[in-house]
């Protein structure tokens with residue numbers, strides 16, 4: 001099945017108003033490469049200014065609360081993100097699973113809230129290095145997929161991002177064969193869990209995607225895009241990744 005590739009940037013806790021100047025080059029690259037979808041997920045405070053500066057670019061958030069409103073100091077709801085102009089939200093990033101002790105059940109509740117507010121949920125999964133060394137990577141990741149995705153999600157509402165924890169921010173990546181094996185296992189799990197919607201859900205690869213490895217990774221079967229951290233912070237690094245995705249689309 002043909003799926004449009006999505007190249008999404010996760011700025012994490014980086015960036016400021018001045019950094020939004022980087023978006024112009026990204027918007028220009030998105031316009032020049034219409035075969036791929038492009039999104040940037042800046043910190044919460046930059047969502048509305050980013051949307052105002054670049055209305056044509058899909059802007060997302062990096063987390064949302066699972067509840068619609070209430071006494072949850074410091075949190076933000078999916079509807080608030082939507083009102084700020086966000087179109088998508090990352091949930092279950094491994095940094096939040098580790099730092100904020102987020103479980104699969106919580107990530108699933110956040111994805112349900114995101115979809116309920118009209119956002120696309122990018123649900124992240126990925127094994128640690130110890131789990132891979134123990135030969136458990138596929139079992140761990142497919143278990144996370146089962147536990148973290150809403151069972152009735154459609155392909156328009158849900159994206160899955162496979163991000164091996166040990167590849168994030170390290171400059172290390174799995175082999176092309178390991179990526180192919182994992183994405184095939186995730187695809188089989190999506191088909192099993194979501195039925196007819198499974199084949200159309202996009203599965204992104206994330207973890208040290210850079211201009212020099214993007215094209216090879218994006219050409220792998222069932223790799224439907226990339227979730228990019230460090231290399232999404234500048235147009236100089238992110239644009240070649242967009243172009244790599246278009247070249248193999």
Ligand code: PEP
Nearest residue numbers: 168169206207208229230
């Ligand atoms: C990420 O955190 O989603 C990520 C993939 O980071 P990096 O590209 O910097 O490894």
